[in-house]
Amino acid sequence: MIRPSQQDARYVAYIVLLRVADGAYSDLALDSELKRSALDQRDRRFVTELVYGVLRLRGRIDFALGCFCNQPLPRLQSEVQWLLRLGAYQLLEMDRVPAHAAVDATVELARKLGLASLTGILNGVLRALDRGRDEIPWPQPQQIRPYLERVCSLPTWLAKEVMRLLPNQQARALGEALAQPARQSVRVNTLKTDRDSFLDLLCAAGHEARRCTFAPEGVVLERRGEQRLQGDEEGLYQVQDEASMLIAHLLDAQPGQRILDACAAPGGKTTHLAALTANQAEIVAVDKSPQRVELIEQGARRLGCNRISAHVWDMTLAADFLIPESFDRVLLDAPCSGIGVLRRNPEGRWNKTAADLRQLAALQQRLLAQTATLVRPGGLLLYSVCSFSHIESNDVIDSFIAEHPNFTLDPLPAQLPAHWASVFAPAGTLRTYPHCHEGMDAFFAARLRRRA
Numbered sequence: 001m002i003r004p005s006q007q008d009a010r011y012v013a014y015i016v017l018l019r020v021a022d023g024a025y026s027d028l029a030l031d032s033e034l035k036r037s038a039l040d041q042r043d044r045r046f047v048t049e050l051v052y053g054v055l056r057l058r059g060r061i062d063f064a065l066g067c068f069c070n071q072p073l074p075r076l077q078s079e080v081q082w083l084l085r086l087g088a089y090q091l092l093e094m095d096r097v098p099a100h101a102a103v104d105a106t107v108e109l110a111r112k113l114g115l116a117s118l119t120g121i122l123n124g125v126l127r128a129l130d131r132g133r134d135e136i137p138w139p140q141p142q143q144i145r146p147y148l149e150r151v152c153s154l155p156t157w158l159a160k161e162v163m164r165l166l167p168n169q170q171a172r173a174l175g176e177a178l179a180q181p182a183r184q185s186v187r188v189n190t191l192k193t194d195r196d197s198f199l200d201l202l203c204a205a206g207h208e209a210r211r212c213t214f215a216p217e218g219v220v221l222e223r224r225g226e227q228r229l230q231g232d233e234e235g236l237y238q239v240q241d242e243a244s245m246l247i248a249h250l251l252d253a254q255p256g257q258r259i260l261d262a263c264a265a266p267g268g269k270t271t272h273l274a275a276l277t278a279n280q281a282e283i284v285a286v287d288k289s290p291q292r293v294e295l296i297e298q299g300a301r302r303l304g305c306n307r308i309s310a311h312v313w314d315m316t317l318a319a320d321f322l323i324p325e326s327f328d329r330v331l332l333d334a335p336c337s338g339i340g341v342l343r344r345n346p347e348g349r350w351n352k353t354a355a356d357l358r359q360l361a362a363l364q365q366r367l368l369a370q371t372a373t374l375v376r377p378g379g380l381l382l383y384s385v386c387s388f389s390h391i392e393s394n395d396v397i398d399s400f401i402a403e404h405p406n407f408t409l410d411p412l413p414a415q416l417p418a419h420w421a422s423v424f425a426p427a428g429t430l431r432t433y434p435h436c437h438e439g440m441d442a443f444f445a446a447r448l449r450r451r452a
């Protein structure tokens with residue numbers, strides 16, 4: 001038997017997918033397998049597209065495969081399911097891969113993996129899919145739930161959640177946006193450069209980039225690619241979605257203040273707060289995960305943020321190093337379902353359930369109650385999540401306010417630029433959606449003020 005090699009892009013993609021199916025994070029598994037491989041840039045891009053594409057569109061692909069399989073896909077051996085998905089993704093979504101190459105390479109990969117007994121089913125199903133692709137009974141856009149599940153690739157629980165929250169037309173638009181790859185953007189590190197100088201640097205290196213509409217330090221990269229940009233080692237930028245960049249602006253952080261970032265890792269917003277206060281505020285960053293706290297420290301060093309102290313702590317518990325009522329500003333960027341950033345963590349669709357939303361909301365409420373004790377009278381507490389579920393957003397805030405009469409909702413739009421109006425909900429909270437806000441991730445934020 002000829003063994004598949006690390007030089008075979010489809011093999012590398014297959015291994016990453018199996019690791020993700022076993023519980024690994026797609027970005028970490030992809031990164032480590034690409035490092036072990038001997039693939040060139042082109043093949044690395046191919047693997048990346050295969051992995052993210054298969055995970056993102058798994059619902060769509062499984063529906064298509066189901067039309068040509070004699071038995072339900074979940075009944076097949078896991079290896080066959082992932083090989084079929086890999087082949088089907090190339091057939092249905094990658095125009096540049098000829099159909100015969102998609103089928104033959106999948107069958108050949110199975111043979112090299114020692115799965116010769118499965119080549120018949122792989123060959124049969126993929127060829128049938130190729131021949132019958134025009135007859136697949138895709139649901140019409142008006143059939144909203146089947147459309148969200150089979151075309152937009154949302155699991156049933158998430159399709160239901162989207163339909164509960166939004167009228168059909170918007171639900172469809174959100175589903176379609178979540179099925180696309182995410183826009184790539186970076187935050188220019190204003191401690192070291194300014195946006196126009198950084199754009200000049202990118203343009204001189206041949207990148208197509210433009211200013212973000214909302215975030216004043218944001219740059220959108222027109223072409224996707226996973227390579228580092230100019231100024232990476234010097235800390236001129238931080239990869240960050242534009243919606244995430246808006247959050248630090250909402251805290252109204254000022255030089256001279258004491259600021260707590262209560263769930264801070266990997267530190268995207270902590271380092272942004274340092275930049276917005278020109279390293280003139282004392283920033284305490286806390287996270288429960290020791291490995292992730294190291295990322296805050298590394299990021300702070302790279303970006304030149306020298307007033308951040310990072311600590312490992314479970315913020316549902318009182319900490320003796322955090323004095324009650326001692327912070328002017330507290331950011332709680334809480335752990336959440338991440339359904340607003342599904343385009344970046346595509347496996348999140350398949351490893352979460354509706355029950356997770358309620359469990360996370362309970363954790364979010366505990367974190368809010370604990371962090372609230374640290375805000376000084378008159379100070380601000382900003383709650384944010386990368387989720388569009390009301391269970392993790394409005395409901396958490398409503399019950400917090402009901403239980404904490406010493407806090408009031410502080411409407412956001414008042415001090416923020418007029419052209420941000422569309423990112424605010426009528427209640428004065430922030431709510432972004434990829435289909436409404438130029439492809440930004442879906443975020444929610446509410447600002448709470450402690451009565452003086």
Ligand SMILES: C[S@@+](CC[C@H](N)C(=O)[O-])C[C@H]1O[C@@H](n2cnc3c(N)ncnc32)[C@H](O)[C@@H]1O
Nearest residue numbers: 263264265266267268269287288314315333335
């Ligand atoms: C949404 S992420 C934060 C992202 C971060 N603010 C940024 O912008 O880079 C949520 C973080 O909460 C942390 N976390 C979860 N439960 C926690 C707890 N009980 N106490 C402190 N941190 C917690 C997780 O480790 C995770 O890093």
